[in-house]
Amino acid sequence: GAGVSQSPRYKVAKRGQDVALRCDPISGHVSLFWYQQALGQGPEFLTYFQNEAQLDKSGLPSDRFFAERPEGSVSTLKIQRTQQEDSAVYLCASSFLIAGGIYEQYFGPGTRLTVT
Amino acid sequence: AQTVTQSQPEMSVQEAETVTLSCTYDTSESDYYLFWYKQPPSRQMILVIRQEAYKQQNATENRFSVNFQKAAKSFSLKISDSQLGDAAMYFCAYLAGANSKLTFGKGITLSVRP
Numbered sequence A: 001g002a003g004v005s006q007s008p009r010y011k012v013a014k015r016g017q018d019v020a021l022r023c024d025p026i027s028g029h030v031s032l033f034w035y036q037q038a039l040g041q042g043p044e045f046l047t048y049f050q051n052e053a054q055l056d057k058s059g060l061p062s063d064r065f066f067a068e069r070p071e072g073s074v075s076t077l078k079i080q081r082t083q084q085e086d087s088a089v090y091l092c093a094s095s096f097l098i099a100g101g102i103y104e105q106y107f108g109p110g111t112r113l114t115v116t
Numbered sequence B: 001a002q003t004v005t006q007s008q009p010e011m012s013v014q015e016a017e018t019v020t021l022s023c024t025y026d027t028s029e030s031d032y033y034l035f036w037y038k039q040p041p042s043r044q045m046i047l048v049i050r051q052e053a054y055k056q057q058n059a060t061e062n063r064f065s066v067n068f069q070k071a072a073k074s075f076s077l078k079i080s081d082s083q084l085g086d087a088a089m090y091f092c093a094y095l096a097g098a099n100s101k102l103t104f105g106k107g108i109t110l111s112v113r114p
Helices: none
Strands: A005-007 A010-013 A019-024 A031-037 A044-050 A053-056 A065-068 A075-079 A088-097 A103-107 A111-115 B003-005 B010-014 B019-021 B024-026 B033-039 B046-052 B064-069 B074-079 B088-095 B102-104 B108-113
Touching: A005 A088, A010 A019, A019 A088, A019 A111, A031 A075, A031 A103, A044 A065, A044 A075, A044 B102, A075 A088, A103 B046, B003 B088, B003 B102, B010 B019, B019 B108, B024 B074, B033 B064, B033 B074, B046 B064, B046 B074, B074 B088
Parallel strands: A010 A111, B010 B108
Antiparallel strands: A005 A019, A019 A075, A031 A044, A031 A088, A044 A053, A065 A075, A088 A103, A088 A111, B003 B024, B019 B074, B033 B046, B033 B088, B064 B074, B088 B102, B088 B108
């Protein structure tokens, strides 16, 4: 595809509801990252996939957060029983190997989650 | 743990002038990468410039250049001939391995005065 896409772009949830955020990476990118960006702050790492394997989930703030990438392409970040502190922009990035041996990350537009 | 510090929350520059955005970082690694990302109000994060720690030469991309001081763990971004479209949040970011998570600073809001 042309770039990383995320849906929905905006989500309003009542406290206690479950939400699912979708990320479509660039075709062929094996690595996929999720970040959480609070208002006025820099993004913070949540979790990382290589193909379908979740290699690092150390940034997930609680067991209410769950991410999957079952076929190594589309990924879903699920938040159960949302709380007000979950309000943030959730960014997805996919990466591929470029010259110099480094993987360059390309970001999607993000999903702005507001919990009321 | 690696940390990235951007101590200036906001900066302003006159159109066509030059501005420098500061960033410091802390790491015990010897091999790493540093980035500056731009995030306009539309939220799409865009890579501005990249620096490999093993390279002594400062990276340059058109009007954007960096001053990388490895011993001081400093990584500043210079924007020359500032344009209105440069107005955005700028984030300094660190990458420990070739394919790992990015650690971001808090960002700086740059405004450009016409």
